[in-house]
Amino acid sequence: MAQSAESLTTAGALVAVGVGPGDPELITLKGVRLIGEADVVITPVGDRSDSSIALSIISEYLAPERQQIISRVFPMRQPAEQMALAWREIAAEIAELVRAGRQVVFITLGDPMFYSTFLYLQHELETDYPDVSVRTVPGISSILDAAGKARLPLGFADDILTIVPATVSDEKLQSFLNSEGTLVLLKVYRAFPRIRSLLQKAGLAQKAVYIRRLGLTGEKIIHNLEQVAEEDLDYLSLILVRREAEHG
Numbered sequence: 387m388a389q390s391a392e393s394l395t396t397a398g399a400l401v402a403v404g405v406g407p408g409d410p411e412l413i414t415l416k417g418v419r420l421i422g423e424a425d426v427v428i429t430p431v432g433d434r435s436d437s438s439i440a441l442s443i444i445s446e447y448l449a450p451e452r453q454q455i456i457s458r459v460f461p462m463r464q465p466a467e468q469m470a471l472a473w474r475e476i477a478a479e480i481a482e483l484v485r486a487g488r489q490v491v492f493i494t495l496g497d498p499m500f501y502s503t504f505l506y507l508q509h510e511l512e513t514d515y516p517d518v519s520v521r522t523v524p525g526i527s528s529i530l531d532a533a534g535k536a537r538l539p540l541g542f543a544d545d546i547l548t549i550v551p552a553t554v555s556d557e558k559l560q561s562f563l564n565s566e567g568t569l570v571l572l573k574v575y576r577a578f579p580r581i582r583s584l585l586q587k588a589g590l591a592q593k594a595v596y597i598r599r600l601g602l603t604g605e606k607i608i609h610n611l612e613q614v615a616e617e618d619l620d621y622l623s624l625i626l627v628r629r630e631a632e633h634g
């Protein structure tokens with residue numbers, strides 16, 4: 387039966403489950419089931435003082451009386467060797483759990499294959515522990531929830547959809563600003579002043595929609611980048627811009 391093939395079996399396994407952008411109801415039935423069945427749930431945090439947003443999203447699906455819940459720091463914006471060392475340590479810990487027959491779920495915001503911390507881990511596991519079984523359960527990405535809440539189609543008819551992390555250089559970004567279709571800018575937090583000014587120069591700032599903290603406390607959708615205030619800036623934010631004529 388298809389379902390049993392997807393169940394956590396008696397052999398240990400790692401499953402990365404996408405938990406969606408924030409609303410606990412935006413997670414697949416499979417994700418909820420596997421989280422409930424897991425022996426160990428691992429959640430990434432940015433630094434030791436961080437609480438995990440992914441963990442808070444799934445808190446009602448956990449069984450803490452019988453599950454081990456582990457928070458591990460995935461350092462960001464550190465020298466590459468330091469980050470690689472952290473991922474290697476987490477990969478080693480997970481490999482040990484899986485080899486001991488434990489069912490391990492690693493939770494990620496949105497979708498695990500879309501700009502997620504899980505991808506670093508997957509790389510380490512594939513390289514150093516090819517015997518460890520790794521699967522993913524897709525999650526609803528922030529961009530899908532954002533498009534619906536902003537009432538802005540990501541793609542219609544033959545539209546082109548472009549997704550760019552705002553952390554790229556001005557030069558690269560500029561080339562995308564000049565193209566057609568819908569543009570999604572992720573990771574805009576620290577880059578916001580730079581992005582706003584580039585969009586203003588391109589005559590797109592008023593068409594752009596700023597979306598922050600989807601499904602979480604402080605969610606906000608602002609239909610004009612010029613209306614975004616300093617206090618609206620948040621790590622969990624993205625921008626959508628739609629540039630072509632409406633289709634009939």
Ligand SMILES: C[S@@+](CC[C@H](N)C(=O)[O-])C[C@H]1O[C@@H](n2cnc3c(N)ncnc32)[C@H](O)[C@@H]1O
Pocket residue numbers: 407408494495496497498500501502503526527528529571572573574575597598599600601602621622623624
């Ligand atoms: C490291 S990427 C992870 C993307 C995630 N895997 C996904 O599928 O949405 C983080 C970026 O995703 C966007 N993001 C994730 N969750 C969000 C949310 N709840 N509200 C707004 N933006 C979000 C932001 O642009 C943030 O900087």
